[in-house]
Amino acid sequence: MSHKVLILNGPNLNLLGLREPEIYGSQTLNDVEDLCKKTATDLDMDIDFRQSNHEGTLVDWIQEARVSFDAIIINPAAYTHTSVAILDALQAVEKPVIEVHLSNIHKREEFRHTSYVSKTAQGVICGLGPQGYELAMLALSRLLSSQ
Ligand code: CA2
DSSP states (O other): OOOEEEEEOOOGGBBBBTTTTTHHHOHHHHHHHHHHHHHHHHEEEEEEEEEEHHHHHHHHHHHHHHHHEEEEEEEGGGGGGGGGGHHHHHHHHOOEEEEEEEOOOGGSGGGGGGGGGTTOOOOOEEETHHHHHHHHHHHHHHHTOOO
């Protein structure tokens, strides 16, 4: 049976490809979704790709994963560096989590070097652009198949 993976994107990622291409590249969030859908077909994975600008919505979606998904891939965007609520929700789910960032947060401002989400993530991928989502899906596919 194919594994069900929830892919979540945090605030302002809906602007991807439309602003700041020097940091985040020229691909839009729709392009990233298309890449994930293609990868899901290759891996026989069932994905649900979502974006919200609201912390509470992201928390609600993470809680949904407790019964409806096998794992989560999350780019929490700015909430990475601020949100104990998202960390608590991810810890409560007790499913594998992979954290993804398009940019290399460690090469950027000091405040981006800290991630609350990393405290609960199985793995963290950053700096590889949209390919990071693809690699996270591959890693989860292997992990879930070996469980
Ligand atoms: O590199 C990443 O993926 C980030 O999660 C992106 C966040 C940032 O706050 C994190 O530190 C690193 C920002 C997402 C906002 O994306 C935009 C895209 C285009 C234009 C403006 C914002």
